[in-house]
Amino acid sequence: MNKHLDALIEFLRIPSVSANPDHKEDVARAARWLEAKLSALGFQVEVVATPGHPIVYAERIVDPQAPTVLIYGHYDVQPPDPLELWHTPPFEPTLREGKLYARGASDDKGQIYAHIAAVEDLGPDLGVNVKFVIEGEEEISSAHLEPFVRSNAERLGADVLLISDGAMYAPGVPSLEYGLRGLVYMEVRLEGANRDLHSGVYGGAAPNPIHAAAWMIAKLKGEDGRILVPGFYDAVRELTEEERASLASLNFDAAAFASSIGAEALPGEPGWGALERTWVRPTLDVNGIWGGYQGEGSKTVIPAKAGFKFSMRLVPDQDPEAIQKAVTEYLQRIKPEGYRMEILYHGTGKPVVTELDSPYMRKAAQALEAAWGRKPVFTRSGGSIPIVANFQELLGIPVVLLGMGLNDDNLHSPNEKFDLVNYEKGIEASRNFLRLMSAP
Amino acid sequence: MNKHLDALIEFLRIPSVSANPDHKEDVARAARWLEAKLSALGFQVEVVATPGHPIVYAERIVDPQAPTVLIYGHYDVQPPDPLELWHTPPFEPTLREGKLYARGASDDKGQIYAHIAAVEDLGPDLGVNVKFVIEGEEEISSAHLEPFVRSNAERLGADVLLISDGAMYAPGVPSLEYGLRGLVYMEVRLEGANRDLHSGVYGGAAPNPIHAAAWMIAKLKGEDGRILVPGFYDAVRELTEEERASLASLNFDAAAFASSIGAEALPGEPGWGALERTWVRPTLDVNGIWGGYQGEGSKTVIPAKAGFKFSMRLVPDQDPEAIQKAVTEYLQRIKPEGYRMEILYHGTGKPVVTELDSPYMRKAAQALEAAWGRKPVFTRSGGSIPIVANFQELLGIPVVLLGMGLNDDNLHSPNEKFDLVNYEKGIEASRNFLRLMSAP
Structure with missing residues (x-):
């Protein structure tokens, strides 16, 4: 050994x-x-x-x-x-x-x-x-x-x-x-003005890509945990009785799970328990976000650029390519006016x-x-x-x-x-x- | 010289x-x-x-x-x-x-x-x-x-x-x-779990403070440019006829302004022009945001922490202390369940x-x-x-x-x-x- x-x-x-x-x-x-x-x-x-x-x-x-x-x-x-x-x-x-x-x-x-x-x-x-x-x-x-x-x-x-x-x-x-679960990993980069601007002089008129990112993220997944991309759940396969029984037999302890990660709550899709939401239901998480001043103290800036990386976990029979396409179209639709957007693709995997x-x-x-x-x-x-x-x-x-x-x-x-x-x-x-x- | x-x-x-x-x-x-x-x-x-x-x-x-x-x-x-x-x-x-x-x-x-x-x-x-x-x-x-x-x-x-x-x-x-304009500058720090988590294993159950930040930002300022903090506009003083005339006499060129900053649009509060929105109307801008993985490529993480800095520009007769208090209460109200929040104050100034x-x-x-x-x-x-x-x-x-x-x-x-x-x-x-x- x-x-x-x-x-x-x-x-x-x-x-x-x-x-x-x-x-x-x-x-x-x-x-x-x-x-x-x-x-x-x-x-x-x-x-x-x-x-x-x-x-x-x-x-x-x-x-x-x-x-x-x-x-x-x-x-x-x-x-x-x-x-x-x-x-x-x-x-x-x-x-x-x-x-x-x-x-x-x-x-x-x-x-x-x-x-x-x-x-x-x-x-x-x-x-x-x-x-x-x-x-x-x-x-x-x-x-x-x-x-x-x-x-x-x-x-x-x-x-x-x-x-x-x-x-x-x-x-x-x-x-x-x-x-x-399968995976689709994407990245959104947003640009408003062509340079960082003083938030006093320009605030109220300049596009702010951090707000654009926030509005878009809020439209990807609602506060109730439901993913809002049209058709996202369409291909999700129902659980068999056997699977339901097998899941139930594990006596999953949600409180212990929450406590093991120091979380006060386990928010997610309504109607499903935490075990189901991590194993048999698809999800979407922003994995990284950035924009503007991140240092100590304050900086009165409206940044030119902001962006976020996000990924979806898929379950049978969701098709990663189809989901990626649907999300791309949805992003183009929900992008607020006045922002240039670049979408990057970081890979897909089938469930x-x-x-x-x-x-x-x-x-x-x-x-x-x-x-x-x-x-x-x-x-x-x-x-x-x-x-x-x-x-x-x-x-x-x-x-x-x-x-x-x-x-x-x-x-x-x-x-x-x-x-x-x-x-x-x-x-x-x-x-x-x-x-x-x-x-x- | x-x-x-x-x-x-x-x-x-x-x-x-x-x-x-x-x-x-x-x-x-x-x-x-x-x-x-x-x-x-x-x-x-x-x-x-x-x-x-x-x-x-x-x-x-x-x-x-x-x-x-x-x-x-x-x-x-x-x-x-x-x-x-x-x-x-x-x-x-x-x-x-x-x-x-x-x-x-x-x-x-x-x-x-x-x-x-x-x-x-x-x-x-x-x-x-x-x-x-x-x-x-x-x-x-x-x-x-x-x-x-x-x-x-x-x-x-x-x-x-x-x-x-x-x-x-x-x-x-x-x-x-x-x-x-006056100023109120604040910062919000959010924490979900007590450590960064694998977005596959935990995705669907773990709190994600980036989403919490996005939901909150979308509730601070709507996509139509209106600030949603209750009472925010209450004390805003109406313009005098003289001021309206003086503003109009400047023949502000919004298209040239947009072009000078390389912006495709000048989004903001409905019912006001870009000059009014930067000079005589209050506004709110997120000045910085962070959370999760910001490097090249992809990282499948649900971060423990995320945060954002934001500032409001105030006009007469808005009172910075009263606005800061109203925003603080509003933040506490709109913070989704399952997140620990810390609010930092980076200063105020009167209009x-x-x-x-x-x-x-x-x-x-x-x-x-x-x-x-x-x-x-x-x-x-x-x-x-x-x-x-x-x-x-x-x-x-x-x-x-x-x-x-x-x-x-x-x-x-x-x-x-x-x-x-x-x-x-x-x-x-x-x-x-x-x-x-x-x-x-």
Whole structure:
């Protein structure tokens, strides 16, 4: 175990922030680190260059007739900002009370490395072929993975795709996800005058793009939590009775959930509980906004420019392309007069629901039960792994989503962490699954 | 003239940005620079320490029986951001095509220095006592000037207060302002969860303070430009027939105004033209907004915090304290449930209308006519010099507002400038005014 912890710490020290061009070389270094690690385990490794960050593809074929497991993960991480809120630096992994703190610890370096560790533990005489696809652009919408999968569909051929990039339902409760939300990520940039203006001299006549942004955001999602883009909810699939029962059986505790994030309320779409709103209902959130003076004190300025980034989480059967088009048209319609608007597109991903009763799901459930001593629960996730839909479409194989993280892992926020027990059990579950796959 | 230009350039090199604590020593340096300059001209100078930036007070009493002119100005400047839009560095004054480019060139170092230059030109045998109050906190709401004026009312005694911190109606058109808008500047900080959250895992249930900010801003000012705070317009004084006639006589060209700022439209309060909306109607503008991810690309985050700064320009007889109270109550009412709110207060200033037909206004008109070869127009300004109301109240003397700048001087935005012809005519008009004041 110490060996696997040391390796993960080394991996986490590389600040492979894919969103920030200043970290381009660090991202490349993380790819080379994986290449060295997997080569040492007897894999054929290729670091595939893309117009963005490289994809690490590795395979170890022990017997062309043996079953093959394809494992997907990503080695890029979210930006660590705001830095001042980290208790220890994001790229100096630190152990505290059984948890490893570092950007990427849970999302997704810890989870992908758990499978590499399992492969290492089992040795080469496994009787299962293993393939890894580990990308460097998951946090920036995986733009170059889909073309790679498309043009390498045969090479990636496998019996099952195993992905660990999610969370367990609760601490100590092994979980298998069977649904993921899709994603549309867009950005609106607004311009009024051609320069910043004195708010006294011009106030009352000059266009103010901050107000335009606020009016538009208020028209994207109402204060009651309902998304106001026409047709947005049209394609949302109704829940089956089974799904309703499965959701109810989890006895979700909304008050504990609110308290776990320090929130006084859990606002959202009327008529649905917080669990439904994060798992089975679509949503829209502004992820960033800017304009004018942000420093200390006051500045009497009407800014020339303002903008905001926002994303929608989609559920079956919403089509990301159709939603993106509808939102674009709606933005053009609600943009107030007197403002120049630019719309940027930061990627889309399809929502996914996987088969609940495939033989692979059963093996995964068995592997988890053996590791944790209790049966797993079946969950959906509010998050998106857009590439899952692509894999399903292009490779036509079943997907097993075996999340090892926890919801309080602080993904995408300061003090991200990974519980060591989850790392250990994750490695054990992965070993169990690979062994079960090799059984006749 | 060269001597006065060199001196102003030296003054402008000092980055006396009052809003930024990093520039505290530079602000102090600008005060000492004025102290040295005025001492050399035979003034008794005191650099008065305050809890913020110092006030420079200077007086030269040639004869206790002679008329006294009190001149007010400020030596602090706006922050220069965004730096990348300056064609030449903000604190390296540069001459191009008859204009001097630098932060503070027009607002207010050029205008206050024009009076110092006039005093220097006229020499000590003027027959008029001159007093200067030059503060270092005008751009951050003049918090410490009012107590200074209050406790030094006798020492500041004068026949007239002369202020140059505004703009002429148009190039070549000398102007006397008789009205200024008041100001209330506030800030709202909102918090939802206690940390940034993954927008997939939590989207649909987590509070998002950016949306809360947008909803609140949309409720402060509607898309039709009307301010929605209850009672906001109640105390607004109707225009007199004379004022309407005077406004109409200026033949304001809204299309040229829009084109001068590169705006496609001049949105604002319904029922009023752009000139009225900037001069005689109150307004509200968000001056800055922030929250979430502002970098390149995308980050799927729901931020814990967001906020915005906003200011209102007031007209007679709106009372800043009453407006601030009404807005505070309104904010508490419109804040959506589930968010913690903090309200910050960045200062207030009363609106002012000065006497149009005082003997001092007549002398000022004469002084301007002699310098420019044409009669001045009487204007109002959308801007605020909050301290004018305090001076009026505490000293009980008439105020003359003799603006030397132009509306395209880029106050508070990149590439601020001061036309040399305005500097030269400003010095000449100041000399004329002081001479007229000394005449029996």
